[in-house]
Structure formats: C-alpha cells, structure tokens
Amino acid sequence: MDLHEALKKYFGFDKFKGLQEDVVKSILKGNDTFVIMPTGGGKSLCYQLPALMKEGTAIVVSPLIALMKNQVDAIRGISSEYGIAHVLNSSLNKTDVAQVKSDIEKGITKLLYVAPESLIKEEYIDFLQKQTISFVAIDEAHCISEWGHDFRPEYRNLKNIIEKIDDVPIIGLTATATEKVQEDILKTLGMSKAKTFKASFNRPNLFYDVRPKTKNINGDIIRFIRQHANKSGIIYCLSRKKVEEIAQVLQVNGVKAVPYHAGLDSKTRVKHQDMFLMEDVDVVVATIAFGMGIDKPDVRFVIHHDIPKSLESYYQETGRAGRDGGEGYCLAYYAYKDIEKLEKFLSGKPIAEQEIGNALLQEVVGYAETSMSRRKYLLHYFGEDFDEVNGLGANMDDNVVNPKKKHEANKDLKILLEVVKKTNQKYKAKELVNTLIGKVNALLKSHKTDNQPFFGCGKNQTDKYWMALIRQALVAGFIRKEIEEYGVIKITEKGLKYIENPTSFMMTEDHIYDENDDSSIITNTKSNSAAADEVLVKLLKNLQKSVAKKNGVPPYAVFQEPSLDDMALKYPITIDELKNIYGVGEGKAKKFGKPFVELISKYVKENDILRPDDFVVKSTGVNSGLKLYIIQNTDRKIPLMDIAKSKGLKFDELIEEMQRIVYSGTKLNIDYCINEMLDEEQQEEIFDYFMESESDKIQDAMDEFDGDYDDEELRLMRIKFISQVAN
Template identity: 60%
Template sequence: MAGKKINLTDQLKNYFGFDTFKGNQEAIIQNLLAGNDTFVLMPTGGGKSLCYQLPSLLMDGTAIVISPLIALMKNQVDAMRNFSEEDGIAHFINSSLNKSAIDQVKSDILAGRTKLLYVAPESLTKEENVEFLKTVKISFYAVDEAHCISEWGHDFRPEYRRIRPIINEIGKAPLIALTATATPKVQHDIQKNLGMVEAQVFKSSFNRPNLYYEVRPKTANVDKDIIKFIKNNPEKSGIIYCLSRKKVEELAEILQANGINARAYHAGMDSATRTQNQDDFLMEKIDVIVATIAFGMGIDKPDVRYVIHYDIPKSLEGYYQETGRAGRDGGEGQCITFYTNKDLQKLEKFMQGKPVAEQEIGKQLLLETAAYAESSVCRRKTLLHYFGEEYTEENCGNCDNCLNPKKQVEAQELLCTVIETVLAVKENFKADYIIDIIQGKETSEVQAHLHEDLEVFGSGMGEEDKTWNAVIRQALIAGYLTKEVENYGLLKVTDAGKKFLKHPKSFKITEDNDFEEVEEEAPARGGGACAVDPALYSMLKDLRKKLSKKLEVPPYVIFQDPSLEAMATIYPITLDELQNIPGVGAGKAKRYGEEFCKLIKRHCEENEIERPEDLRVRTVANKSKMKVAIIQAIDRKVALDDIAMSKGIEFEELLDEIEAIVYSGTKLNIDYFLEDIMDEDHLLDIYDYFKESTTDNIDDALDELGDDFTEEEVRLVRIKFISEMAN
C-alpha cells in the first residue's frame, strides 16, 4: 500500500457516504497510507476519527486505536458496524468484557475480519494482550485523545506515558496521534513521549466561529440563572459541567424538580444507569445532561446547543474541549461559564498533597483559566492565543466582551514599567512576582533575591494589582511578552517588547472584568436578569434588625443576606413559599417567617407587584438524604471526622453540610465533639466573639481572634452558636 496514491474520495463515498473531505482529512490519510508517522491537531467536531477509520479499511491488517474511555469505544465501534455489513469489522478490548467476549474478539482478529481494534491503555499494557498482539498483522497504531499523555494536558494518565515502549514490544508500524486540544507545550510533550518528533504535523485552525463565549459572575442565585437560561431555550440539547459528583447529582435533581428533563452522569454511578443516561441524551429522550468531565469525549452529537460550566474548569485545555461539544454541526452553540475566584481557591486546595511539580503545573493552568475569565479582551483572541494561534480580527462579534466592549485606556507607560521590571529581574520570574516588585511589596521572596534595592521596585504603586494584571495579559497577546514554555509561567521580553521600550508607541488596554465586586454588590442585581427589589430589600433588613434587637441575637442568625436578597426577588408570601428560599428550612420559616411574609405581601399589594411565580426555584427534598444521615449520626454522638469518612467526603464538605443544616433552622448539638477536641477557654473566646459581632464572616473572625485559632475551630464554634441562638 505504501507510496501508492489512490482516489480517496471514491473510497470515502463508498464506505461512509460522504462526497468530500473536511479540512486536512485527505492529506492526513495520504500521509498515513504512505507509512509515515502523523500528528493531528484538530478541534472537536473537525472529523478526527475519520482520519484513522478510513485508512484502517484500506490497509492490510488490523489498526490498533488506543482510546481513553470505555463509553467512547462502544460509541465508535457501534458507528463503524453501522457502516459495514460485517459486525466483526470493529471491536474493543477493555475491562468491561468477560472471558468469552474477549475470545470472540480474538478469533475475529485472527480470521482477518477485524480492521479496527479499540484498546484502553490499561488493557494494552496487560501481558496476555501484548503476547496476543505480537501474533497479529498490525496496519498502524492510532493514539486518540493524545493530550492524555501530557502532564501539561488536562487529563494526565500515567498508562498513556507507557504507550511507546509497549508498541516497540508488539511490533513497529506507523503511528498517528490525534488531539483536539494542545498548546505548543503539550504538543512537544506528546511527540517526545511517543518518539515521533519527526512526524508530519497537521494543524487545523482552532477557531469555532459559531460558538458564543460568555463568562458570568457566579452569585448565590446561580441555580436560578441556569433554570431561567434553560427555560428560555426550550427543547434544545445542553450539557452542564460541574466539578464534583455531589454537585452533579444535586443540580440534576433541582432541574428535574423545576420541570426540566435532565439526568446526571459521572464516573461514580453504576455503569448501566450511566450508559442509559448517555444513550437517552443521544436519542433525545432527555434534553440536558449534568456531568463531570467524564462525559463527552468522542460523543458525536452534532446538535448540542449550549454547554454551561457551573464551575470553572481546571485548565483552558479542558474548557476548550468541553465547550467544543456545542454546535458541532456549525449551528448555534452557546458556551456560558459561571466564575468566581472562590472556585479557584477551592481547586488549589484540592491540589495539596500532590507532588510539588504537579502542583506547580496545576497552579499555572488555573492562572491561565482565571486570566481568560477575568479578561475583558475578545474571548476568541485569548483562547486561540493560548493554543498558539493568532486571531487578527479586532471584534469577533460572538462573545460577551466583543458584544459589550469596555472603554480602552492608554497604558504605554505601564507597559514600559512592566518590560523594564521583567528585564531587571533577568526574565526569571512569573507575573505575580513582577507585580509584587512594581507594587513595592517586601515579600520574603523579594527580600531573598534582594530585589527591594532595584530601581523599578515600587515604581507602580499608584495602580491596582488588577490593572497590572491586565497590562501583562494583554502584552502577552500583543506579542511584547511571552511565557517560557519549559518553565511554565516565567515572563520573557520578546524582540518586539525590547523595540517597544526603545520607541514606545500607543498601547491601549481594556480593564479586566471585576468579579469580586459583582459579588459584593449582589443585592443590586440578584439573579442576573431578575433584579432585586431595592425598596423591599432595605425593608426586610430593617425588620431583621428589629427582630435581632428584640430576640437579642445578631441579625445574620435570623436570615443571612442571600436569603433576604432572594425574598426581595421572588416575593414569597406564604410559609410554604418561604421554604423555597435558599437557607430557609421549616424550622426557620416557622420561627421567624410570619412577619417577613406579611411585610412582603403588604409591599406587593401597595405597589401592585406581579409576583414571578414561574421563577420560584423549587428546592429538592431529596437533597436531604445526606443531611438526614448527618443529623442522625450527630444525635448518636458519632465523631464528626468519622461521619465525613463514612460519607466519603472531606471534613470541610461535612462542615458545609452541617452549616447548611443549622442555618436553615435545625438544632444540632455538637458539644460532645467540641469537648473532645477543644480547650474550654478557647471555645468560650470564639463563642463570645460571635455574640458581640455583627457579622458571621469567618475571615473577619480570624482577623479579630488572632493566630491562635484555626479556621476549623472557628467554624465549629459558629455552628454551635447558630444552633443555640437561632434554632
């Protein structure tokens, strides 16, 4: 076959029924047929799988496709069998098959019926499979989702790093590696690891013009925002990504309770349910799938109309991959992400305990994601720049930043300051360190390098950190600075940057979007599109203050601010409706609700307000399964750390659950646990603090109480305090 040119278009029509190839497909296939190693970078929906499916049918022997997910293999094998009369044409070997199924696969391969064999990397490394494959004529190897090889990718898998040695053991044949997301760094890492540095690289543009990108602030009303969005897009298919399995299940239940046809999908579900949910989504029996990132690799559904990120992903690779599942048919694809800096802090916490190098990489990837979310530059420009592609349009017309452009400000001098500082520290440091120097912060790291003596130290104290961040991010996109590939994150000055310093010209930046302030100002806008009623909000606050004086408890003990905001948005006028407000359980509604409902009802009548009944987000009683179990365990005086262990959650997550329980009005007695772990004076100091304080904010408490107290202790005592004072 090698070297012989054949008419591929006829073969394409014959096997797959398509008239023409997309993008680079034909050149890639010719290269592979000629026996050459091939590296394919093609965005999701560009038609990667055809690049190895067609050649496998045309070449002698069996092609081995190494693929990361069982669901994906099943999907692709079914698709291949649909194109052929012969069921044995495609098979997979993975942990889901029993012995007799595996024997059937082997006999089909040996009889020459099988052109494509999908193998999970974990199965490829098994001794008996290696021995069997040595006896098979192999046409070529394909490594799909090749970014899994790279620790810089978003899905580092150690088994993927062992592919090359195993291939060498089985027998040499051409190799094709395919991925939908690879920064220059990841590409280099993959090629090095697979021993294919000389391979011809085919790179398609990563721009998906039909996708609309938007980042929204994640407020207390995020569930409501999502419900509203879905109801405004009825009968369209959508995917919602969450980081934790727990959140996936909770959100799916809330959507169902609000009349949305949604199901959950994550790796912890039993595989029959999971497969059923995936198939129902593909068959359009359900509209929305709520999933962890375990869902979607290789899912070939062309008409997903929106992808929502409930939590910011761990990396831009992940983000690009997941948003890329929208609008694969070239039609509408809305990509909405909810962002708060708090989520990044959570993700950083998860990394603790991993090897230092991995933590460093993880941190860099998170910083890139934050830069993308906070930047007010065209989202397309930022994304494509990250993947090493230049986007020259000034306004893409299809992202939130381009549709609502911000005013630009001249930053020529600021850029000169940044370039001077990067050069002054010998191009050896990351962005946050550069900003510390410009801002004149004498951190221990700055002092260790004696950089407080530099002339540039403190030269930019008049501007905020956020402005300096914007200058650096936009200078990277403009090509004045670059980030070191090998040591991720070190800033270097490019030739263009040095030229700029000698002959400065105009450099305009747009200020970053400010997500922190948005959260503080929540009362003014509440649930995104559904504004809080400011007059009612301030009346509710007055009523809370009055009650707090009368009952001698701090105001937050009665209802927290987000609960009041929700009341001033949804206008509940019965105790039943009040219980649909976040943070209001039956106990609280009974104890304090009467007066609040009366006030709201009177306000609605006097101002002739129509209440948004349809937007009453119904909360889910079932959420309480976990809560009931926790309450029962505490009644039995089980130590809290043991409860967390038995529920398979972190101690911190358990505290979140317990706080939700006491804040919504249920009394819990955790004295038995506190006596065990805390000194009595210590406990009283914290308790007295909350008695006097007007806020229940933990950071404020820690500032006030000093270094002798840990966050965990303060949270535990706050639980005791709320439970005793309010419930």
C-alpha cells in the same frame, strides 16, 4: 479507487471537511502524521478512511471503552462485514478474543481499537507481530504528555510497543494541544519528522460566559435550563457526589436529567448515555468521564458547575456544544475558592506534578477573571491569533457583549517590560509581580533582586492589577511564556521596540471575583440582586431593621440580604412560599415572616405584579436527613468530631451544615462543646460583639479580636448566637 469515490462509498459524503483530505493523503503515502483538530472537526474520518483503503489492519489506540464502542458500531454500520472493526480490551471473554484474532488473520478486520493497557500484553504483541499492520493511530494523543489535561502514564510507553509489533507509520491525533503538549507528543512518539496538520481552534458558534458562583448556584442553573427548555445540555462537576446531588435537584424541579460518572456500573452508564442520545432526557450531569467521543451534534449548552483543572479540559468539554454549527452556550460558574480547593488537592502530589498542575490552574484563573475577549484569550492559549473585531464569532462572549472599562496603561506596560528585561528574563509571572510591588521571597532574595533600584517600582498598583496587565501583554505579544521552562516570561522583539517607543495601550479592567470570607452561610448573590425589584428591596430592608429593633437583635439575624433579594425576585405572599426563599427555613419563616409576606402581598396588589410563582427551587430532601441527625446528636451532647466522622464529613463541613441549620431558623444547642473551649467571660465578649456588630462575617470578628480567638471558636459562637437570638 479514487479518494473522493472512497469517501462517497464508505461515508456517503461528497466532499471532505477542512484539513481532512490533506491528512488522508499524508497517511496513504505512509508518512508519520500529526493531527491537531478541535472536537467536531472530523478527526476520526482522517484515519478510518485510509484504514479502509489500505491493505492490512490499522491499530487504533484509544483511552476509553465507550469511545471505542461508539466508533466500532459506526464503522460496522457502513459495511456488510461485521468483523470490519473490532475492539480488543478487558471487556472481552476468550471466545470474543478468538473471533477477533480469526477476523484479523482472514484480512476482514480493517480497524482494531485497543486500550493502551491491552497492547502491553505479550500474547497480543506476539499475535500482532505476525499480521499485516497498515499503521498505528493514537487517538487522544495528549494523554501522552504530562502537560496534557488527561495524562495517562501507560501512553508514555507506546513507542516501544509499536516498534515491537512492526515498523509502521504512526498517526497522532488530538483535539486540544498547546505548543508544550505538541512538542511532548512528537518527542515521546519519536515522530519528529511527522507532517503536522493543525486546524483552527475557533468555534464561532459557541458563546462563552463566566458568571460568579454563588451559594444559590442550583437556582441559577435551573433558571438557565428553564430559559433553554427542551434543549440538550451537559453539566460538568468535578466530584461524583456533586453529580448525584445536582442530578437529583434537577429531577425534583421537573428537569429530565440523569447522572453519569465512573462510580456507576457500566450498564447504568450505557443506559444513561443512550437516554441522552435518544433524547429521553434533556440533561446529563457528569464528571469528565462523559463526553469523549459522544457524537451528539445538537448539544445546545455546556455548563461548568466547577471550573476545570486546565484550559484544555475546558476547551474540550465546551467543544461538545453545537457540533452541528447551531447554537452552543458555554456557561462556567467561577469562584476563586474552587481554585484553592484544587491547589490543596495538588499539594499531596510530587513536586513536578504540582508545578505543572499549578501552572495549568493559573491559566484557568486568567481566563475566568479576564475582561478581554474570552475567545481571543482562549485561542491565544492554543497558539492562534484572533482578530477580535472582524474574526468569526467576535461578538460571542460576555466580555464583548458587556465591555468592561478600559484605561490608558502605556506607562505601566513600559515599567513591566523593563522589569522583565532588567531581571534577565528568568522569572515567572508571580515573581515579576512580587518584584513590581516590592514583596520579598526566598527566590528573589537568592538572586539579590530585592537590592535592585527597580524593586518595588510598581507598588502604587496592586498585585492583581499587575497580574492582569501581564496576561494582557502576553496576548498582545509583548512578552511570551517559554515552553521549555514552563511559565518563565521572556520579552519579544515587539516588547523591546515598545520600551524604545511606547504607544497607547488600553488596558481592560479585570473582574474582581470576591475572594473574601463568605463564612455567613449565604453570600451576596450578584446574579440574583441584579434581577431583584430594587424598590421592594428598599422596603424590605426598612422592615428588616424595624423587626430587628423590636426583637432586640441585629438586622442580619432576622433575614440576610440575599434572602431579601430573593424575596424581591419571587414575591412570596404566604408563609409556605417564604419557606422556599433562599436561606429561609421553616423556623425563620414562622418567627419573622408574617410582616414580610404582608408587605409583599400589599406591594404586589398595588403594583399589579405578575408573580413568577412557578419558580421555586425544591430541595431534594438529601440534607433533611443529615439535618435531623445533627439536631438529634447535639441534643444527646455527642462530641462534634464524632458526629462529623460518623457522617464522613470534615469538621469544617459539619460547621457549615450547622450554620445552614441555624440560619434557616432551627435551634441547635452546642453549649456542651463551647463550654469546653471558652469560659463564661469569653463567650459573653463574643456574644456581645455579634449583638452589636452590623456584620456577621467571621473575618470582621477576627479583625476586631485581633487573634484572641481562632476561626473555629468564632464560627461555633456565631452558631450559638444566631440560634439563641434569631430562632
């Protein structure tokens, strides 16, 4: 049967998409074949069609049961033979296994989907040795590589197992792979002579947007979803706890949403997945367990509540938007704090794994903080050049839509390239930056770099500036990262020519995401203040000062700035509405609220303002139980460490929870605990500081006291202070 006839017969298509035809031909010829094709590019057809056309059974190794089930159902749908495709994994009972074996022996089964763990079993290997196997396809092949974003140790052994079964062609397929990962896959599978097919990674219909992650992120997400009402979307979080929390917040705010993570039983997961596919719900809140092989073409937005651990993960997860070629909005919330959490998590792993993990994380930081075209940055990471002026989708990201300032940096670029050359091209980005700013560390000392005349030649700029320049020089092709020594920076031919003959180099200024202490429970929400009514904010600030004076407390003890911004966004005109303002609880609203709602009410009338009274983010009440528990137990003078343990909280999480309680207007008495740490004089000194200071930031207090008190003591004293003077 002719190739196009088979395509029409089995799949109903008149023509192949992209590289599909070339890949299918290669497999039919019996070549080892390696396919790198982005999500939505039609990877699965590449091995399904040849499997249906060739004699025998094709083995498809796949990491996820849900993914196998989807594909088997799809293949069964195009054939009258139920046994044409089977799954062989831990979900089958003995009768099921016997049926699968019988169908393979009769030559009915063309595609056998197996998990790598199942393929190791001796009984399966013995059985498969006696059958006719057409080829072995390894889907999600990046799982083989430690440099991949989803490494599975059991994948490393696949080559040996395949050799035991039969000497057949191997097909490796992945939707995302950097050069390092590609090399690793080919080496580990012993298919160095494989024909490689790499499709473009550019998805021109996707819009990329990175926003600062504020304390009001739930409100930001709900606002975004309401702007995209009745559209399908996925929200990714890194922890199961966060998935549950966000799903609940969305539900109580009228968004049809369900959670999805590995901690739910399989029945619930399947139910939630089907509800999403059948459009009974609009949003799935998920960990990365969701989405592999979910073939929903009209996902209109993908939100990352937490930035992922690698750009491969990010690319694959955003790739689930707009697979039909229609609108796809990819929004990531970024705070450097999240990166620090991930680094902390890595610190318990073996050194080699830490190095890989940290290298991958730095790429994510670069993407989030860059001010150049995000599409160009992302495609460069996957080894693809992109023309940011004429390329497809060139105007589809926040940095291009709102261009950042540029400045001439030809002198600095020349300095950077010379330092790479003079240090014999042996350093990673961090060491290069340290050399430029003159910061000594053990590695630089061991190479005697700190004695060189060029050491510190760039100290007129910050480390952040040089890191941004390195990223832009990489994308521009003046330097490159060495694959074998991951992360070591080498100079290119283009870079060497530039040293001889520097031309103009316009450097884009990076975003500076605030990494400072945000120890006051509410940090300034950039995204909110932009939309707030500036005139009203001014009036509210004046009122805040006069109310503070009248009560003899600092202005921040009345309401914090983000609360004022939120008032100027939502115009609350009753005490009940004020309670729902960001960072304002019942206690605060009752104690200070009256003049504020009176001022806003008058302002709204005078200016004919239409109030967005439908927009109040309701809380789930999850925290109210915890709040009550903390209040009751501090009243009973239970040690704080015991309160934290009994609720499964870390000590700093408990402090944060207590801060939340007092900042929203409820009293807490923790004198019993503070008295054990600080004497009366010390307490008075810190209390007076907070009374006179314009800021409640812990870092400012640390600077003022110059190490006399530690972070914990100051935080607990701030809780006592706010509790006494503001509530």
